[in-house]
Amino acid sequence: MATRILPPAVPEGARVAELEDRIRRLEKINAALIDRVERSSDLQGSAFSMFETAISLEAMVRDRTAELEEALASLNAANADLAKAHDAADAARMRLRDAIESLSNGFALFDAEDRLVMCNEAYLGFWPELAEWSGDAPSFGDIAQSVARNRRVVGALRSPEKWVAERIARHEVAKGVHVQALTDGRWVQISEIRTSEGGTVGIYTDITEVKAEDARERARELAEKSMILQTTLDTIRLGVAVYDAHRRLIASNGPLLPTIGLPDSGLPLVETHSGMLETCERVNGPFGPDQPLDWLESGAGEVVALRRQNSGRIIEVRRAPMPGGGMVMTFEDVTERHQAAEALERRVAERTTELEAEVAERRAVEAELMSAKTVAEQANLSKTSFLAAASHDLLQPLNAARLFISALGERRLALPTRALVRQTAVALDSVEDLLEALFEISRLDSGVIQPDVTTIPLDQILSALRIEFAAIARGAGLALEIPETGLWVRSDIRMLRRILQNFLSNAVRYTRQGSVTIYAKITGDAVEIGVRDTGPGIPADKLDTIFEEFRRLEASAKVPGKGLGLAIVKRIGAMLGHQISVRSIPDKGSTFSIRVPRAEASAVREAGPERRSLSQSGSGRVLIIDNDEAILAGMKALLENWGYTVLTANDGGDDDARAALREGIDLIVADYHLDGDRRGDVEISQLRELAGRAIPAAVITADRGEEVKARIAAEGLPLLNKPVKPAQLRALLRTLLAD
Secondary structure, X not given: OOOEEOOOOOOOOHHHHHHHHHHHHHHHXXXXXXXXXXXXXXXXXXXXXXXXXXXXXXXXXXXHHHHHHHHHXXXXXXXXXXXXXXXXXXXXXXXXXXXXXXXXXXXXXXXXXXXXXXXXXXHHHHOHHHHXXXXXXXXXXXXXXXXXXXXXXXXXXXXXXXXXXXXXXXXXXXXXXXXXXXXXXOEEEEEEEEOOOOOEEEEEEEXXXXXXXXXXXHHHHHHHHHHHHHHHHHHOOOEEEEEOOOOEEEEEOOOHHHHOOOOHHHHHHHOEHHHHHHHHHXXXXXXXXXXXXXXXXXXXXXXXXXXXXXXXXXXXXXXXXXXXXXXXXXXXXXXXXXXXXXXXXXXXXXHHHHHHHHHHHHHHHHHHHHHHHHHHXXXXXXXXXXXXXXXXXXXXXXXXHHHHHHHHHOOOOOHHHHHHHHHXXXXXXXXXXXXXXXXXXXXXXXXXXXXXXXXXEHHHHHHHHHHHHHHHHHXXXXXXXXXXXXXXXXXXXXXXXXXXXXXXXXXXXXXOXXXXXXXXXXXXXXXXXEEXXXXXXXXXXXXXXHHOOOOOOHHHOXXXXXXXXXXXXXXXXXXXXXXXXXXXXXXXXXXXXXXXXXXXOOOOOOOOOOOOOOOOOOOOEEEEEOOOHXXXXXXXXXXXXXXXXXXXXXXOOOHHHHHHHHHOOOEEEEEOEOXXXXXXXXXXXXXXXXXXXXXOEEEEXXXXXXXXXXXXXXXXXXXXXXXXXXXXXXXXHHHHHHO
C-alpha cells in the first residue's frame, strides 16, 4: 500500500484569487458603462450627438478591454506559476513519501486537530486495520479505539478503556519514550514529539529482537548467578534447603543430606516441604514442642532451634522467610560445639570453686589494704593538722624575732652590731622562705587550696611582676624584659602569678650576666608564657629531677635557695591542668614555660585612684591584741620606733583594752587566734560596738587556710600573714590611718 497523504483543505493561491476578483470587477464595470450609454441616448438628439457618444463609449470600452487583457495576462502568468508550484509540491510530496517509506521505523504525522495527515507502510504494519480505513482522516483517539478493539496490544486485553485513556493521555503529553507489548509477540518502542504547528510526530520502532537479546542475556546472567549460588552453597559446610512459595525445593547443597541423616540418593524425599517434615521425623525421631521444621509465613523473623537426632547428634536448624513467600532452611551439626560447651561448663564450675577461694583471699587482702589506706589517710590528716598547728607555733616566735630585729635595725647601732642584726635578718628571711614553701606544698598536697579559674588579663600579672623584679634585676646587673601582650587567659590569677614568680625568681637568682625575658605567644587555642634567661643552663639528664623537693644542682649550690620553688610549680601546674615545660642548653641558658588556655577579652573593674603618698613617720594611737607577750613587746618596740603610741592587750575584753578604748585609739591590730578559742576579728567587732564607731583595724595570723582568708575578707578587714614583714605592716598602718 502506498503512503497515504491527505489532500490539503485550503483554496488556490492568494495571487490567483486576486486576479479572478479583478476580472469580475472589470466585467461589472463594462456592463454598467454599456447600460448607462444605452439609457442616456436621446432619441430626439442629433446624429452628431449620437456619434460623439459612440466615440466616447468606444474609447472607454477600449481602455477597459486593455485592462481586461492585462488582467487575463496576469491570470495566465499566475496560473503558470501555480502549475509550477503544484508540480514542485507534488515532487516534494513524492520525495517525502519516498523518504518516509524508506524508513524502517513506523512514521505517523498528526495535525493540530490530532487527525492523521501522513503515515508509512511500517506504521500500518503495526496497526493493519488502518489500511482499510475509509472516509475522513482518523483522529488519534479513533486509532487508539481501533487498536484496543482489535486486541493489538497486551495492555488492552484486560481493560481496553483504561488502556485507551492512558494511551491518549501519554500522546497528549508527547514527551519521552515508552514501550508497548503487542499480542503477536512483538515489542514496539514509541517516541512522540510536538511540531511547531501544534501537531504530533510519532516514531514506532520494532525492538522485538532487542528484547529477545535482553531476555537471553538475562537468562545467561541468571544461569551464571545460579551456578555461582550453587557453587557457593556447595562450599558451605551447613546443609541448605531453599523452598519457593509453593513449598517446592528450588536449591540445595551437598552437605544437606548427610546432615539430616539421608544417603546421597535421598534428595527426592525432600523435594517438597511436607516430604522434608515426614522424612526427618521418620529418620531422626519425633519433633519437640518447638516444631523446628515448620513453615514460616512471610514477614516472620528468623527462628533458631536445636534438634537432637536418634543418632545422638545435635543439629541447629535455622529458618527464615524469603521475599515472595519462600523459606530458607539451614542445618548445622553442632554436636562437637555442645560437647565443648559442656566441658567448658564443667571447667567453669571447677574454676568458680577456685575463684571463690581466691575471692575470699582477695577480700581479706582488700580489708587489709582498706585498713592501711585508712591509716594512711589518718596519717595524712594528722600531717595536715600538724602542719597547721606548726604553722602557728613556728611562726609565732619567728614573727616575734622579726619584729625585734626590725626594731633593732631602726636604732643607732655600732657597725659590728648592725652587721650582726642584718645577718640575723637574712637568716630569719631564709627560715621564713623555707617555712612558706613547706606550708604551701602541704596545702597543695592536702587539697586545702582549690583553684578559682576565671578570665584574666595577662598584662595584669606581668605588670605586677615587672614592678616586683625590676629593682632586683637592676641590682644583679641584668636586663629585664617583660612586654605588654594584650592577651587574656583562663586560669587562677594567684596560682598563675605564683608560677611565673618562681620562674622569674630562679632566673634572676641563677643568672650572673645577660638578661631575663618573659615572652607570651599564641599556640593554637592556648598561650605559651615563658621565662628565658642567659644563665648556666641545666644538663639534659637533670631536667626532670629539678622539679623534686630539695633538689638543687651542683652549679647552683652556692646560690641561696631551698630547692622547693619548682616543686611548688609542678604541683600548681598539675592542679590547674597547665602544661609545664623546660628547655635548656648548658652554658647558654634555660627557658621555663607554661601553656594556659586562651580567652577572649572581657570587661574588668578599673583600678581605683592611687592613694596619696604618706610620710615616713607615723602618728596615732595603736592597740595591739595578741596572746604572745614576746610579739606584743616586739610590736610595741617596732611601732614606737615609727612614731606611734602603742597600747597592748592579751584580748579585747581585758582591762588594758577597755582602758585604751576609753583613752581613745586610732587603730586596732589583732592576732586571729587568741586564748580560749577567741578570735581577733570577733574582738575587733566587740571593741567597735563598745566605741560606737568603726575603728580602723587589721588582722595578723599564722593560719594560711582558705577558710580564714574567706572569713576575714567577709568582715572587710585587711589581713597580714606571720611572720609579718615590717615594710608591709608599715604601709598598712599608714594606709589605714590615712583613711
